[in-house]
Amino acid sequence: MxxxxxxxxxxxxxxxxxxxxxxxxxxxxLATFTTFxxxxxxAVGLIPIVLGAAMCGTGVGAWLGFVFxxxxxxxxxxxxxxxxxxxxxxxxxxxxxxxxGIAAGLTYKLLAKINRYVAVIGAAIICPITNTAVFLLGCxxxxxxxxxxxxTTVGLSVGGMAVFWALAMGNFIIEVVTNAVxxxxxxxxxxxxxx
Numbered sequence: 001m002x003x004x005x006x007x008x009x010x011x012x013x014x015x016x017x018x019x020x021x022x023x024x025x026x027x028x029x030l031a032t033f034t035t036f037x038x039x040x041x042x043a044v045g046l047i048p049i050v051l052g053a054a055m056c057g058t059g060v061g062a063w064l065g066f067v068f069x070x071x072x073x074x075x076x077x078x079x080x081x082x083x084x085x086x087x088x089x090x091x092x093x094x095x096x097x098x099x100x101g102i103a104a105g106l107t108y109k110l111l112a113k114i115n116r117y118v119a120v121i122g123a124a125i126i127c128p129i130t131n132t133a134v135f136l137l138g139c140x141x142x143x144x145x146x147x148x149x150x151x152t153t154v155g156l157s158v159g160g161m162a163v164f165w166a167l168a169m170g171n172f173i174i175e176v177v178t179n180a181v182x183x184x185x186x187x188x189x190x191x192x193x194x195x
Contacts, residue, residue: 058105065101088142
C-alpha cells in the first residue's frame with residue numbers, strides 16, 4: 001500500500017470514527033428516555049460501537065466504547081451507583097464501555113475471515129454480552145456490600161448478586177436483539193454507500 005492509499009485509509013477512519021462518536025453521543029443521550037427495566041436506559045449507543053469497530057478497527061471500537069461510558073456517566077444513568085461508590089461507578093462504567101468496543105472489534109476481525117455479515121452479527125452479539133458481563137463483575141467488585149440498600153432503593157426484594165442480575169437482564173435481552181437485528185442492516189447500507 002502506497003502513502004496516498006494509506007492517507008486515504010487513515011482519513012476515512014478518522015472521519016468515520018468522528019461520525020460514529022457523534023452517533024454514540026446522540027443515541028445514548030436519547031436512550032435516557034428508554035428505561036424499560038429498572039433504573040437503567042437501554043444501551044442503543046452500542047450499535048454505532050459495533051459499526052465503528054467493524055468498519056474502522058478495534059482501536060476505534062475501544063474509543064467509541066469509552067465515549068459511551070462517558071455519556072452514561074454524564075447523563076446520570078449511573079446515578080444510583082454514585083450514591084454508593086463514586087470511584088467504583090466510574091471504573092465500572094468506563095471499563096464496560098471500553099471492553100465492549102474492544103470485544104466487538106476483535107470478534108469482527110476474527111469472523112470477517114469467514115463472512116463480513118456473520119462477523120457483524122457476531123460483534124453485535126458479543127458487544128452487549130461484554131457490556132453486561134463487565135457490569136456484573138463491577139457490581140460484584142464494588143457494590144456487594146451495598147446490594148441490600150440498592151435493592152431497597154429500586155424496590156426489589158432480592159439481595160446479593162440477584163439484585164444486579166435482575167437489573168441487568170431485562171436491558172440485556174433488548175440490547176442483544178436490537179444490536180443483532182439493526183447492526184447488520186446499517187452495516188449493509190453503509191457498505192452500499194461506499195463511504
